[in-house]
Amino acid sequence: MYHLAKGIYQNLTRKEEYSVLILGLDNAGKTTFLEQLKHVYSGRGLPPDKIAPTVGQNVGHLKINEMYLKIWDVGGQRNLRTLWKAYYTEAHAIVFIVDSTDRARIEECRDTLRAIVSDQDTEGIPVLMLANKQDRDDSLEVEDIKEIFNRIAEHLSARDSRVLPISAIKGTGVAEAADWLTSRLARNKQYRPPDLR
Structure with missing residues (x-):
């Protein structure tokens, strides 16, 4: 009887959950962006001076x-x-972070994003490109980043995509990025339904 009641309770209290991939070249600010999301939406999150480069993965709920x-x-x-x-088939959205100050690798960044959006397993899911480190004087302008993004637009077909400026270290633009992301996940629910947890 206990197992039946437990099963019914778990079924009634299941929640929809969306998987979001944060991708980008090393040192783009991916982990700092995740930690800022944690800080803004849960009151937790590491301060920027405590964040180490990611070897493998970090997961946040x-x-x-x-x-x-x-x-x-x-x-x-x-x-x-x-x-x-390996993560593409489970992803409901991709956040691609660009280091706006890394001019030497901007073409590598463009090629990496092109490979991601050209993969059949990412077809139809929203892609949010974040031009990070906009607080720095040596950063590329958002319009320049958009030009790079526009060059691969033919691979995006009809999916939702956007370029937004942020400073992950200062938290500027993080809430706006989260708002765009959640609205697009809800809009894309029919195409790629959420997991139930």
Whole structure:
């Protein structure tokens, strides 16, 4: 009887959960963005001076705008990027973070994003590109970042996509990015339904 009651209770209290991938080259600010999301939406999160480079992955579970998110921050070192594909089929959205100050690798960044959105397993899911480190004087303008993004627009077909400026270290633009993301996850629910947890 206990197992039946437990099963009924678990079924009635299951929640919809969306998986979000945070991708980008190493040192783009992926983990800092995740920690800022944790700080804004749960009151927890590491301060920027305590964040170390990600080797492997970090996972955060957050409730943002009445929506439960499982957020995967996956390391961006070149040897780890081949592992990203393993996450694509489970992802409901991708947040791609660009270091706006890393002019030397901006073409590599563009090629990496093109490979992600060209993969059949990411077809139809929202892609949010964040131009990070906009608080720095040496950062590229958001319009320049958008130009890079526009060059791969033909691979995005009809899916939702956007470029937004942020400073993950200061938290500027983080709430706006979360708002865009949750609205697009809700809109895309029919195409890629949430998991039940």
